[in-house]
Amino acid sequence: MAVSFFTAEHDALRATVRRFAEEELAPHADSWEEQGDFPDWVFNRAGELGLLGLTYPAEYGGQAGDYFATIVFGEEIGRCNSGGVAMALAVQTDMATPPINKFGTDEQKSKYLAPAVAGQKIACLGISEPNAGSDVMNIETTAVWDQGEWVINGRKTFITNGYRAHFMTLVAKTRRDGADTGHSLFVIDTDTPGFVRTGKLDKVGMRTSDTADIAFEDCRVPEAALLGNEGEGFKHIMWELQGERLIGAVAGAAGAQRMLDAAIAYAKEREAFGRPIGKFQAIRHKIAEMATLVTGLRELIYYTAFRWDRGEYVVREISMAKLLAGQIGFKVADQCLQIFGGYGYSMEFPIQRGWRDSRLNRIGGGTDEIMREVIGKLEGL
Ligand SMILES: Cc1cc2nc3c(=O)[nH]c(=O)nc-3n(C[C@H](O)[C@H](O)[C@H](O)COP(=O)(O)OP(=O)(O)OC[C@H]3O[C@@H](n4cnc5c(N)ncnc54)[C@H](O)[C@@H]3O)c2cc1C
Missing domain, CATH: 1.20.140.10 (Butyryl-CoA Dehydrogenase, subunit A, domain 3)
Structure with a gap:
């Protein structure tokens, strides 16, 4: 008997993702590549099809599946013939939202995870900076506790989905009462004053995905923006x-x-x-x-x-x-x-x-x- 990690349910999912990629996305791939962009309806439609929360709890609209569901999605979505589209969706499902699912409060999950799973909110992940890519420990973006709010300053670069995103999962160095408290995660709305999109990177490949430079200029976010424990980022x-x-x-x-x-x-x-x-x-x-x-x-x-x-x-x-x-x-x-x-x-x-x-x-x-x-x-x- 052949050993397989995949069940009949995975096979059905594979057929759905393949049909979506080949019939709904691939016909547009050449023109999206030429434009260097793709429309947001891709997220909306992927959400409608139930593809953006394959392993997330049903409570937040997810399918509560196992990791092999993620593998099926990752293997089939590339049939859209645009690596940039596949990557943008992977940032949504497997990079920016997993920390919210794992470390978020119920409130954060309702506000960010559920709409991301539904394809109504687009997510990005802010780790890399102009002076710290591989060396994550030495990021320079700071979040300083001030009068009941976090004040964020710094820069992030190479941020996939950064132009279109409604929220960012961010890592910054935190400071409270004049003392460093280590690295911490935040989830922040991109329409917060002080969140500034400063440029887009022109790239050799993955041309349909947007890759943004972001500046934080005295960006004030509430206490509830802290994701997980302070200092454990x-x-x-x-x-x-x-x-x-x-x-x-x-x-x-x-x-x-x-x-x-x-x-x-x-x-x-x-x-x-x-x-x-x-x-x-x-x-x-x-x-x-x-x-x-x-x-x-x-x-x-x-x-x-x-x-x-x-x-x-x-x-x-x-x-x-x-x-x-x-x-x-x-x-x-x-x-x-x-x-x-x-x-x-x-x-x-x-x-x-x-x-x-x-x-x-x-x-x-x-x-x-x-x-x-x-x-x-x-x-x-
Ligand atoms: C298209 C694209 C999309 C991206 N999307 C995101 C995103 O959504 N969010 C995000 O936060 N980041 C994103 N990134 C950033 C990406 O993760 C970084 O580019 C990557 O981690 C490398 O960092 P760097 O570019 O600063 O290179 P550097 O860290 O400056 O490295 C330069 C070179 O030095 C080498 N080097 C560094 N340290 C060592 C060492 N200790 N030993 C040996 N060699 C070393 C590196 O391997 C590399 O060859 C994206 C990047 C690209 C190009």
């Missing part, structure tokens, strides 16, 4: 990053499989020297090696996800999966582009988009180098 954000890295690995592996499928189909059709190019050993072996790498990666992800879903804090395995997904994803993208020859390099074939989009996985959510540092430390070095 660093620990909370490290936990958040595990989910972010795992969904990044899922998306990276699925993207690599899609590029590989396209390259195999092309290798069967395209002829050179009187035979399909897939009949040349150089191409066949390349494909065999890529199929091996992607299959191995997927199995590591499934096993890691199984343990994560059971509540194990599998930082080592998640870091390995994220590292491999970035490495294998980009290698597969490059070799698949090569199989398409000159057409691979033309803008008419979608492979160039996968090649550009996949590069991000070696940087976003923790770079290859940081993953190696984490793994190295956990190996006792």
